[in-house]
Amino acid sequence: MRQFKLTRDERSLADEEAAQEILDGLNPQQREAVKTTDGPVMIIAGPGSGKTRTLTHRIAYLIATGTAQPHEIIALTFTNKAAREMKERVQALVGEETRGMWMGTFHSSFARLLRREGDKIGYSKDFSIYDTDDSKRIVRAQLNRRNIDTQRFKPRTIHRMISSAKNQMIGPAEYEDMARGDTQEKAAEVYPGYEKALEQANAMDFDDLLLKPIELFENHPDVLEKYQQRWRYLHIDEYQDTNRAQYVLSRKLAGGHRNICVVGDDAQSIYAFRGADIGNILSFQSDYDDATVIRLERNYRSTERILQLADSIIEQNEEQLEKSLWTENEEGDYVALMEALSEKDEAQKIERTIRDLHLREGYSYNDFAVLYRTNAQSRSLEDALRRENVPYRVIGGMSFYERKEIKDVLAYLRLLVNPNDAASIRRVINYPTRGIGDKTQERLIRFAQEEGLSLWQAIERVEDIDTLSTRAQNAVGKFRFLIAKHASKLGEMSPDDLAQELIQEAGLLDELRKEHTQENLRRWENVQELISAIAEYVGENEDASISTFLQDVALLTDQDNEFDDGERVTLMTLHAAKGLEFPVVFIAGLEEGLFPLSHATEEQSELEEERRLFYVGATRAEERLYLTHARSRYRYGERQSCTRSRFLEEIDSSVVRTEVGDELRQKKDRFKADSGSTQSYDDMDPHYYRENLSEKKKTVRQKKSSSSGRRVVYDEGQGEIAPGVRVEHSKFGEGKVLSMEGEGDKATAVVFFGNEIGQKKLKLKYAQLRRVG
DNA sequence: GTTGGCGTATTTTTT
DNA sequence: ATACGCCAAC
Numbered sequence: 108m109r110q111f112k113l114t115r116d117e118r119s120l121a122d123e124e125a126a127q128e129i130l131d132g133l134n135p136q137q138r139e140a141v142k143t144t145d146g147p148v149m150i151i152a153g154p155g156s157g158k159t160r161t162l163t164h165r166i167a168y169l170i171a172t173g174t175a176q177p178h179e180i181i182a183l184t185f186t187n188k189a190a191r192e193m194k195e196r197v198q199a200l201v202g203e204e205t206r207g208m209w210m211g212t213f214h215s216s217f218a219r220l221l222r223r224e225g226d227k228i229g230y231s232k233d234f235s236i237y238d239t240d241d242s243k244r245i246v247r248a249q250l251n252r253r254n255i256d257t258q259r260f261k262p263r264t265i266h267r268m269i270s271s272a273k274n275q276m277i278g279p280a281e282y283e284d285m286a287r288g289d290t291q292e293k294a295a296e297v298y299p300g301y302e303k304a305l306e307q308a309n310a311m312d313f314d315d316l317l318l319k320p321i322e323l324f325e326n327h328p329d330v331l332e333k334y335q336q337r338w339r340y341l342h343i344d345e346y347q348d349t350n351r352a353q354y355v356l357s358r359k360l361a362g363g364h365r366n367i368c369v370v371g372d373d374a375q376s377i378y379a380f381r382g383a384d385i386g387n388i389l390s391f392q393s394d395y396d397d398a399t400v401i402r403l404e405r406n407y408r409s410t411e412r413i414l415q416l417a418d419s420i421i422e423q424n425e426e427q428l429e430k431s432l433w434t435e436n437e438e439g440d441y442v443a444l445m446e447a448l449s450e451k452d453e454a455q456k457i458e459r460t461i462r463d464l465h466l467r468e469g470y471s472y473n474d475f476a477v478l479y480r481t482n483a484q485s486r487s488l489e490d491a492l493r494r495e496n497v498p499y500r501v502i503g504g505m506s507f508y509e510r511k512e513i514k515d516v517l518a519y520l521r522l523l524v525n526p527n528d529a530a531s532i533r534r535v536i537n538y539p540t541r542g543i544g545d546k547t548q549e550r551l552i553r554f555a556q557e558e559g560l561s562l563w564q565a566i567e568r569v570e571d572i573d574t575l576s577t578r579a580q581n582a583v584g585k586f587r588f589l590i591a592k593h594a595s596k597l598g599e600m601s602p603d604d605l606a607q608e609l610i611q612e613a614g615l616l617d618e619l620r621k622e623h624t625q626e627n628l629r630r631w632e633n634v635q636e637l638i639s640a641i642a643e644y645v646g647e648n649e650d651a652s653i654s655t656f657l658q659d660v661a662l663l664t665d666q667d668n669e670f671d672d673g674e675r676v677t678l679m680t681l682h683a684a685k686g687l688e689f690p691v692v693f694i695a696g697l698e699e700g701l702f703p704l705s706h707a708t709e710e711q712s713e714l715e716e717e718r719r720l721f722y723v724g725a726t727r728a729e730e731r732l733y734l735t736h737a738r739s740r741y742r743y744g745e746r747q748s749c750t751r752s753r754f755l756e757e758i759d760s761s762v763v764r765t766e767v768g769d770e771l772r773q774k775k776d777r778f779k780a781d782s783g784s785t786q787s788y789d790d791m792d793p794h795y796y797r798e799n800l801s802e803k804k805k806t807v808r809q810k811k812s813s814s815s816g817r818r819v820v821y822d823e824g825q826g827e828i829a830p831g832v833r834v835e836h837s838k839f840g841e842g843k844v845l846s847m848e849g850e851g852d853k854a855t856a857v858v859f860f861g862n863e864i865g866q867k868k869l870k871l872k873y874a875q876l877r878r879v880g
Numbered sequence: 881g882t883t884g885g886c887g888t889a890t891t892t893t894t895t
Numbered sequence: 896a897t898a899c900g901c902c903a904a905c
Contacts (some may be wrong), residue, residue, distance in 0.1 A: 185895085187895095188895085212895065213895080214895050215895090238895090239894085239895095252889090257900090258889095258899095258900080268888095312895090313894085313895050316895085317895095377893080378893080378895095379892075380892075380893060380894085381893080381895075422901095480892075480893075481891065481892055481893075482891080482893085483891050483892090503894090540882080540883070542881090543882090544881055544882045545882080545884075546881055546882080547881080547882090576881085577881085578881090662895070664894075664895075679895080680892085680893065680894095682894070683893090683894090704892060704893085706892085719895080742891080743890080743891075747886095756890085762890060
């Protein structure tokens with residue numbers, strides 16, 4: 108900004124001081140990475156080595172030394188949260204002059220670019236962004252049109268295949284040639300129609316947000332050149348997780364100036380399932396033969412033992428860049444291994460350990476993270492934490508913007524700015540019900556198809572559709588009026604007021620008030636919260652509109668909304684934990700078939716990815732790391748007995764202690780490829796655990812809560828429910844148990860919820876009754 | 881033709 | 896618990 112109007116001498120003096128300040132507090136390697144501002148740079152950085160910090164300081168350094176102006180810098184990150192934090196830190200380092208600097212995820216950055224330039228390839232700036240759910244709807248419509256059995260060929264699966272093709276930049280024609288097997292052939296069959304439907308809806312799916320810019324750059328070299336000149340400095344974080352399209356984009360953007368700086372760790376590549384290509388980072392040096400490569404190998408995060416454990420995990424993998432991690436941190440505690448009887452028992456052991464460390468060692472609840480492989484595992488952990496009133500937050504799973512009631516409102520709003528959005532029309536055209544059933548919708552679609560119109564255009568001409576009864580035409584006409592009326596008010600009313608009026612007149616609010624259940628009340632509150640969110644968004648952003656709100660919101664994940672409110676234990680998948688760190692980390696569910704997931708054990712490359720995931724999880728821990736597994740677990744509706752994970756047989760046992768302080772005893776050969784052993788854990792080593800448990804406690808470093816005299820909670824929650832007790836139900840609210848019948852899975856309670864709702868018979872297995880009072 | 885109730889299958893990770 | 900398909904009643 109103005110500051111750069113100083114004379115050359117004045118500037119260099121001020122710059123020098125600022126630059127020196129930015130370099131202070133970095134180690135020699137980091138400093139070198141920051142100072143290498145000319146030409147391609149790759150920073151290969153282990154976990155906890157301060158790679159994001161290095162990137163941040165490099166950007167600040169560029170600005171402080173006047174090498175680049177903020178608007179000449181773009182940084183692409185993996186999450187919105189990472190971008191936000193990086194931006195804040197750069198601002199703190201250089202003062203306020205960062206306006207015009209682009210920082211965000213690939214997706215959000217290129218969505219923004221498409222908003223400006225998309226008209227050149229036929230997209231209006233109000234394009235809708237389709238999430239997986241919307242895309243699935245489009246696929247389903249395509250399958251139905253072709254009379255393909257959606258039971259056998261699930262829209263989800265088909266979409267995943269199309270998405271993975273798009274990820275690798277394989278177009279419909281090419282895909283048709285390479286499709287193998289029934290499912291792929293069906294995917295190839297609907298792929299062109301899927302693309303056409305999206306185009307007609309003026310919509311982009313997640314993959315398009317990367318592919319369309321490529322198309323734009325290829326068809327309009329002048330546009331590419333404009334951005335190449337604008338962004339003289341390109342930074343990419345988490346480069347190991349870029350896919351083909353992201354790779355192509357980065358090469359194109361870096362094509363002119365070649366000032367590309369990438370940061371990554373091949374050992375932390377965990378998104379291959381999403382098309383991430385580890386080859387991108389492995390081949391950086393051959394892509395840019397004048398690249399400077401800097402290794403950051405010193406770990407500042409974890410204790411020596413944790414690092415040693417992590418090292419022993421990753422060393423099992425064959426393909427990786429040479430790197431040797433080291434730390435000067437203290438040795439720290441042993442990594443603790445805890446075995447549990449069931450997932451409930453596991454959750455309880457974790458919960459007790461957390462409370463114990465909280466009370467005795469003074470850890471804040473913020474210091475804890477419990478990591479697991481699948482979202483479904485959060486349930487039992489939540490139950491245990493809730494029971495003991497330990498505050499927690501769950502990241503992932505169902506986020507605010509994924510709730511049905513929210514998606515309904517968003518669909519209405521999307522229709523206002525982009526009436527061609529067919530997925531949104533289908534979502535809300537008959538919700539709340541207004542007499543436009545399947546048959547009418549089918550006829551609308553057929554008409555659109557025959558006339559080559561979008562769905563909305565067909566609706567506009569509904570009077571011309573003679574297959575429809577007058578009644579149906581009227582119903583559609585009323586819907587059309589509802590949307591058109593509010594679309595015409597886009598310019599005049601404030602976005603939040605308009606949204607409020609629309610959902611009122613659409614009958615959404617009445618629908619939610621129709622039945623007075625707690626569930627509906629919660630939904631109604633959520634909708635109101637969404638309206639407030641719109642108001643807030645408009646207040647915070649300069650050129651905000653419903654259109655920009657919708658596009659921004661489509662790319663939010665709930666990690667991005669999650670503001671750190673209060674002290675809570677964090678529960679999340681291992682994937683979601685990437686880039687984070689916590690003093691105390693639990694990795695739960697270390698069992699064969701779960702972690703590693705069963706399907707991943709076939710393929711060497713997939714097994715290696717699971718192992719990297721374990722590595723990522725372990726290296727999140729700063730001071731204490733707990734590994735847990737259960738001997739049995741409810742999965743797919745039944746209790747299954749579990750063998751502990753092969754990963755536990757591979758790790759360096761010298762840094763691990765069991766709960767009673769023993770060394771970890773391993774069966775190193777158990778999963779060797781040629782052993783062919785299918786022995787169950789029990790057959791193999793029947794007395795292993797009993798021996799351990801019967802042994803007297805030796806010097807135990809981790810103090811266990813069983814010795815603290817606290818109440819023991821037995822491994823059954825449902826026993827608490829008996830005739831006479833008061834319980835709470837998620838839908839019906841509070842009630843009183845009148846009687847009980849049946850046992851085990853069939854156990855049923857008759858509960859009286861007051862005069863309005865009356866008596867309900869509830870299966871304990873499904874209804875989550877919570878005892879109150 | 882539309883709506884709502886019932887039975888059945890469902891869980892990998894995500895921008 | 897939830898989503899979806901199928902079937903019977905309005």
